[in-house]
Amino acid sequence: MHDGLIQWLAHGYLDWAWWQIVIFTLVMTHITIASVTIFLHRCQAHRALDLHAIPSHFFRFWLWLTTGMVTKEWASVHRKHHAKCESVEDPHSPQVLGIDTVLLRGAELYKVEAAKKETLEKFGHGTPDDWIEHKLYSRFTWQGVGLMLIIDLFLFGAIGATVWAVQMLWIPITAAGVINGIGHYWGYRNYDCEDASTNIVPWGILIGGEELHNNHHTYATSAKLSNKWYEFDIGWAYICALRSLGLAKVKKVPPKPILSEVRPADDKTLEAIIANRYEIMARYSKTLKRCIANEFQHMQEFASHLKDARDWL
Template structure:
């Protein structure tokens, strides 16, 4: 295999791994755990947790707590990662640090994730994020070799972190606002994150599993959820779009 072929292979693998991580993030962490928009069967939830462990090292209750706090204080004092308060460039660059700083506050976890206590799996495996990341990288290296495996891991890390930061940074600064809230819709970002870029829609209806509200909007995460409901491994909280009371179509969406 030539060096060019190795790089292209690493690129494909890195993107695939990132999409797996995005799937676990949007379907399980975000829509299922954070907002209870759907309930996932326990064996499937365990698969999601394992995949998150080896692809991101994220501790679910920390991610959930920070996200719920974001919704409680959206773009006001107390929001962990508001570009309105901090500037979108700082949020884009420092998103991981902002998450860690907020998750490190004991009151954040106790208040916003008290329904997610550690279980045996967390204590033995999933609570040890470095072990999960090391395992994930080791699998790539063993299967594809050191060069391709490590390069794929680097591509995945940069893609995943940049895309998730963009949802918080760009998704509250640039884009369309069909509903009257501070978040925005960026369809190109939604395609890169399996739907997360439809952020204005999400803030308008956070307990709804479907992020695409219009015929021309694309939410790949919803396709996965529909497949899960068809297989009866997930149950929706609501069938349709359930808007929050103040959320209504804006007269003049901004581009």
């Protein structure tokens, strides 16, 4: 009996090598990130796509098991973030609270906001309201992650506690800290939208595509977060896979800029300009900058010619 316990603590049920456990942990955290970005963020908070009952129930169960986050709370806090972006009412703006606060204490900020009844009442509409939500997910919020701890310990023995700790830290660090902090502080901007949002890196893999946060704030109801040819959004790849299986219906993607010859403006043109305004402004400012730089260079050359001419006089 005693030996059995020691054996189990050392190896767990699976008796895997360390690198197998590392891969397992990465796969688990990746599924959690995918659930957050596809289900909580794009489907629930922004209604950018509709999900079939099968993936929807899977994501809800997975989020309960690995994060303990409640859909209504998450959607409310996030919708408020978009509505009040970079103001004192924004639940987690690094422009207001400072980057250190959001980066290191992002999860706490989320919890404070999620506990506010008026936030849930004002921003929580349309989130799951069925039997399992009331009886299990929003009622026993920590029991899911408790079950996950038992599963990790069973599979891997003592090291399972570390696997579990990494799983538990993943969302607070990547989503609450990195996206909400750095995603409004540091990176590049494709669009000059009104808030300080940034794209952290052009390849959205590790955080499921959420890295492209400036694109997201510009086209908040789009299911696709990548806009340029060199940008990649893995969450969008998964959505496309679900769509091809008939398990997802995409409601909106970013408008494609259509550039053609000049014609007199009509209603359609105006509509197109309004829909594409961020893309147009971005291109306009780029052209303008190039134009001014050219003019400036001409002037400098001209001035140096004048100087030469004066020397001859």
